[in-house]
Amino acid sequence: MEGKRKNARFALLLAAVLLSSVLYFWLCWRFDNKYTYPRPAAKMGVVRLDGDWYEDSPFFYLADGWAFYGGRLLSPEEIAGAEPDAYLYIGQYGGFDLGDPAAPAHGRATYRTVLLTDGTERDYALELTEIFSRWRLWINGRLMQSVGMGDADAPAPGSPMVTFTAGERIEIVVEVEDRDGVYSGMVYPPAFGSPSEVSRASFLRVIIHCAACAVAALIGLLCLLVRSGYHFSIPYGALALLCLCFCLSTAWPIAQALGWQGGVWPVLERLGTYGLFPTLAWLQARIMALPRRAYYPVCAAGAAVCAGILLVRVFPAESAGTLMAWSGVLSAYKWATALCMLASCWWALRRSLRYSRALLAGSCVFACALIMDRLLPLYEPILLGWFIEQAGGVLILVICGVLCFDTVRVYRERDALHMRERVAEVQLAARAEQARLSEEYVRRTREQLHESRSRLTLIRYYLDVGALGELSDYLDEIAPKLGGTAPQDYTGHSLIDAVLAVQLARAAQMDIFVELDLARLPEKLPFDDGDLTSLLMNLLDNAMEGCQRSAAAERWISLGISWADGEMEVLCRNSACEDAADKGTSKADKRAHGFGLPIIREIAKRYGGAATAGREEGCFSVEVRMKASREAHACP
Template structure:
């Protein structure tokens, strides 16, 4: 019975190290991979003044601050005499409601900012990460982008990157319409800078997300193949679902690059995001053996959340209050998932479930991601992912590693069981042959005893009658018929005698002259029966095979010695063999054979033994010594 795992001091220290490492990683990403902490010019309401000397050193930044917000769809030239409804930084609010629960989160609005540069004409690029859901973009009064507005000849392809030339003041105006998304308007800060720098960051982001998606898809495919091929009792379908959901949630930049737009893509991305939480709940519950009365309600809650995310666009709202409550419910579900991961791991750890310790560490990583996501709200990644997505990737790798390690272990154990089964079949076959020889010997002995009565009667008659000539002739006639085919007791160990009897018999049938020197062996030996069978069968079969390669039957001989002394079992086998026999198989099919020496080496290692094999003058010699027995006598 497996001993239950405990919260040892070493494990507690390791868990603390995982928590500290996770916090350090997320804090590093917050500082180094965050649009809000990246270097940018100082802004004032409605304007950003760019020091061009600074810009030459940092030709890439994000337009976070200095935005004016107007509730109507205004075009360039319509702002005279109009005061903005708010000055804001992008990401402060989730839509047109500006945080007011009673305001309408949908409709139309305009975002405007001005960048002050020098009088040198330069090429610039502006990348819009995501806008919900239709928009027109003007730069210095020129329409450079129109997405979802239905123009027959849009001024630019439906791409997130707009390239233009400008000097002096640069006015950026975005008209935005939305009527049903969870978010509305400009939520994410756009990137601004030289076309080379902006394009390079966009390409790196696609590279990172593409690699993550490819790895997740490959893992999902391998999980499906393992589930279909081996049918192991592990949550491979849920693991494949986790990989697909992770891919769907991380692939949004790829969808944008391929021109995928519309509410359907956004909903699919959010369903995949919360579907990964459901898959984590299922996988951890299965591995940690959480009781069904707790496991199934948790799965039902996750499925309900995914259904709510998918159906949310079908329920229009006129105020932002319901959307805020809905967002709070989704945040609570994230905390529930973190609590589930930690609780399930502790449950499994207390009950001795396998892999509960690494899963507990993964749950701590996920919890750290949630805590820091709340403590550091102004975070939007540049290249990588959100904290929760990164923690999900860590959990995905951890669970996939556990599943594949377990698969390899089960496969190895299955292979070992098959090998043991094959050895057992060989042993049974040897016992069967020995039993048949015993039966044949008993049968022959009975027949000879029956015939001996008649022969003795006839011999007595010849003696009494004095017919010595007839007696002599009769004895010459019956002497060759006396059979000496009794089974030989080589060592006194039943298994060893059965194997030696069969192998020596096969060797003699192949024309091999056999000599042996075997001492008495106890029963049982300190060597396991499987290992003993493997040793004897490999050594003798290879020896007989080596003799068989000699063309002259008169040159075929085999000497075998087996004894137990001084706590060690020594096996020595010498056989005639043609020149050129080395430490490898001589069989034609080298892929199917040649494993004998590797098996013997493995057995020698298990018993701290020694193995030497090689050609000695005109013979091939194998000497194997195994330690672990008691001293004889």
């Protein structure tokens, strides 16, 4: 029944994750999208900019209203009498091909748009975003930027934004030439508006991407440090690689703002984006300990895709159809990876493998990103990242949380094992000491019994002859030898007596005065021997450690054990100076510090009882109650 309830709760949580992801990505598409951002109407290469509207909204994107002149590089003077090949919106096609697979994959073209204003002279700004090629930018007949075109004394862009002053008419002409890029021409809408608004949008975008990259880089660096310092089977190195891929996929706005031009950045961005997929699949499978056959094919395909990205750059495609086919391969690989991740998480969930639920939720976010990317194709983010980038960031956080939790679990299990080993060693030492004392007592008793006949004979002689003085002297001589070193009997329970003997001997060596108030206990208690040993060891260890912080003359421990009505009560008090809470541990193993009280509470809870600890004036006390009923004893 409890399992069904957990499954129902997880199903509701998973549904909430899916709905939240869909809603979030739709909100991004609606409010952080260059294509849905409010803009003036455009038609036949002309944008009519209403003055009142612009005063209220001095920032928009020049998405549509562009005239396209294929195969020609036309200056503003030459373009006046030319007829455009098409009117389009930026991003409608991936290059100069106008959707024709037989068209060349590369070439040259000119883009032109005209903005008609109310005639008021204003300061404007234009930000060209990601032209993966060579270009010239003309505004009202003036050359504003020239990159890779070989123009003498041409202005090189220090930033992607240019500012200018214009009145009634603004003509923007962009000449673009490409020979080997994955994308040709203008594929992303430029930003237009007042310099302050354009600068603000650019600044916010860079800050957001810098923050995302900084977080990912910090996580990756920490993973490398942990991986180099500790020999874990946890795949911290792969998580660091995942963080690197995320940084590469989101760092392009930063590179553009810094003026880092060149064809290497688009390649690095694509390598980072498509490197996310195999790394995520491999990490997920390693965390859930899936068989290799479940994720090796996807990872091998991911390596082939990354190699293909490099080959496309080195050996440019000849036709647009080749690039379209390559785009289809990339899309199919993304879907195959997402389906593989979902299937592997579902398979692991059915077998109740560790962390399968958290990873399934993260994979659902990733799948939602792909689905919404297909359902809402006309999308380019203004401030945030692409859907896949954001989902990759979510998965990085999920995997990072899982690995951190797993690391803590490993440490806790190791400390628990260390404690169990220590308890076993103490039990063994206590029983060995008890056995040694018993053996010594038996040996001395046998020796005394062996000598008893001769002593009794001599005593009989003194009595027979009436030598009472000699008898008294003889008895004074042998009486001390009749005593033996018997094992201490504190409570009547052999194990508890053995543990107390060891711990009280340690306290004596530390010059700690111990006051005992111990009831007689049954020889057999309904508690596990390991739990009893751990309870007393931790209580007295903590008490002795607390006493060491006090002055030598003020060290004391009071231990009381009572048994009544099937319930055992243990009360341990020790001297403690006022600032003891501010000092560190004195234990040799610093990692064991802080586990004593939780272990005591866990043992008490296991037997239906409780443990309370508190500080009083000049002392620290711990009270433990445990019930003898077997129903209360549940294994952890």
